[in-house]
Amino acid sequence: MRILMLAALVLLGGCAAFDKPQFNLTPAEIDAPSSLMGQLQTAPKPRHPIPVSVYAFRDQTGQYKPQANVSSFSTAVTQGGTSMLVQLLLDSGWFSPMEREGLQNLLTERKIVSAAQQKGQELPSLQESRLIFEGGIISYETNLSTGGLGLEYYGIGASELYREDQVSVYLRAVDVHSGRVLLSVSASKKVLSQELRAGLFRYVSLNRLAEAEAGYTTNEPVQFCVKQAMEAALAGLIEQGINKGYWRADAQPG
Numbered sequence: 612m613r614i615l616m617l618a619a620l621v622l623l624g625g626c627a628a629f630d631k632p633q634f635n636l637t638p639a640e641i642d643a644p645s646s647l648m649g650q651l652q653t654a655p656k657p658r659h660p661i662p663v664s665v666y667a668f669r670d671q672t673g674q675y676k677p678q679a680n681v682s683s684f685s686t687a688v689t690q691g692g693t694s695m696l697v698q699l700l701l702d703s704g705w706f707s708p709m710e711r712e713g714l715q716n717l718l719t720e721r722k723i724v725s726a727a728q729q730k731g732q733e734l735p736s737l738q739e740s741r742l743i744f745e746g747g748i749i750s751y752e753t754n755l756s757t758g759g760l761g762l763e764y765y766g767i768g769a770s771e772l773y774r775e776d777q778v779s780v781y782l783r784a785v786d787v788h789s790g791r792v793l794l795s796v797s798a799s800k801k802v803l804s805q806e807l808r809a810g811l812f813r814y815v816s817l818n819r820l821a822e823a824e825a826g827y828t829t830n831e832p833v834q835f836c837v838k839q840a841m842e843a844a845l846a847g848l849i850e851q852g853i854n855k856g857y858w859r860a861d862a863q864p865g
Contacts, residue, residue: 644702647842651703651849655860660707663700663784664740667712668692668841671747687751688778689834692841696744696782699838699845705858709740739787746782746844748837749797766813776802778836782844784852794851798844800836805829 644652674687689695693712700706710717721734753776761770783795808826815821852858 645839645842647839647846648699648702651705651846656704657858658861660705661742661858662709662738662740663706663742663744664709664711664787665693665696665700665744667745667747668696668782669747671749672751674751687753687833688748689837692748692780692837695838696841696845699841700744703845703849705849706742709738741787742793743785743787744782745785746780748778749781750777750779751833752777752779755801767811769809770807772806774804776804776833778802778833778840780837780840780844782841782848784848793857794848794855796844796847796851798840798847800840800843802831802833802836803829804831 669692670686670688670690672688676685676687697708697712700708717737725732725734754774755777756775757773759770759772762768777799779797779799781795781797784793785791786793806826806828808824810822810824810826812822813820853860
């Protein structure tokens with residue numbers, strides 16, 4: 612009983628010591644442009660950005676996050692593809708995206724503004740688009756490549772494991788006037804995961820066992836991999852459009 616009471620006091624004292632844990636907190640940051648997007652931003656652009664519309668850029672994989680012995684309802688890839696594509700189109704400087712995902716909200720707000728204005732005054736018509744960008748996240752393949760390396764001797768060991776997944780996207784440009792698909796591009800990005808660990812497990816005497824373990828894992832965020840694949844598809848689509856004469860870059864940046 613005394614031993615149990617002593618153990619309880621030690622545990623309570625340990626919990627009290629961790630009442631206010633000191634975390635390495637970092638402030639929120641705006642995502643910096645990637646090297647590919649930086650090249651698009653500094654390269655020559657058209658004199659006037661091309662008006663385009665994006666109605667949806669959805670997850671078409673239908674996959675959920677794999678979890679052992681648990682039913683997961685969290686999707687494997689981001690569901691915000693439309694917002695990401697609109698941001699990339701805007702950042703590229705080549706296109707002027709029109710609001711279409713929240714079109715109903717926009718129309719409702721315009722009705723409210725028109726009703727509040729004096730009679731005879733009407734809002735200007737919405738600007739039309741020349742192109743519609745469509746596509747989606749079409750695949751997320753897991754365990755494309757797995758492997759590792761380990762060594763253990765006399766209770767002391769270390770190991771390294773890695774895994775490669777892959778996410779793929781499709782992006783196409785459709786002519787509003789003719790409905791013809793002008794351009795279509797696909798792009799893929801590897802998603803890398805790595806685990807390093809080292810451990811000790813040995814008897815230091817007849818009744819004494821020493822055990823220690825340390826390690827860490829590194830996982831590429833799937834969201835950023837999807838974004839990079841979309842950036843590559845957009846850059847490829849711009850290049851195809853230049854080669855086929857659909858648009859040209861004749862204005863210097865800045």
